[in-house]
Amino acid sequence: MYEEQNKNLWNEELIEKGHYFLIKSANGPLISKYHLEASIAYWHTTKIENTAKWENILQLYNQLLQIEYSPITALNRTYALSKVLDKEMAISEALKLDLKENHFYHSY
Numbered sequence: 001m002y003e004e005q006n007k008n009l010w011n012e013e014l015i016e017k018g019h020y021f022l023i024k025s026a027n028g029p030l031i032s033k034y035h036l037e038a039s040i041a042y043w044h045t046t047k048i049e050n051t052a053k054w055e056n057i058l059q060l061y062n063q064l065l066q067i068e069y070s071p072i073t074a075l076n077r078t079y080a081l082s083k084v085l086d087k088e089m090a091i092s093e094a095l096k097l098d099l100k101e102n103h104f105y106h107s108y
Contacts, residue, residue: 002079007047015045036064054083071097072104 022038043057061077074097082090 002044010045018042018045031063033064033068036060036067040064051084054080058084071099071102075099 018038019042022035022042025035025038040057040060043053043060046053058077058080061073061080064073065077075094078090078094081093
């Protein structure tokens with residue numbers, strides 16, 4: 001789980017490299033799902049924990065779902081939603097997805 005990760009074990013060099021390439025990719029006129037996914041990953045690798053971080057992640061997930069809907073992406077979005085609003089709302093949103101038939105549903 002995200003909160004159980006030891007952030008001291010993260011590879012700072014790889015995180016900086018990823019951030020560098022994310023910034024370089026932003027020079028073009030188009031935004032793709034890859035830009036949004038990379039931006040979400042960037043925010044996840046910032047060690048700060050505040051509402052602004054999770055609001056950014058939530059907005060990126062909202063944009064990503066508009067470009068290409070995926071039930072798993074929608075489920076991942078609910079974690080950010082729980083951090084920004086509340087867990088009950090996030091659980092309600094997750095249940096609306098009805099992922100029981102998805103092969104990943106029972107994998108945890």
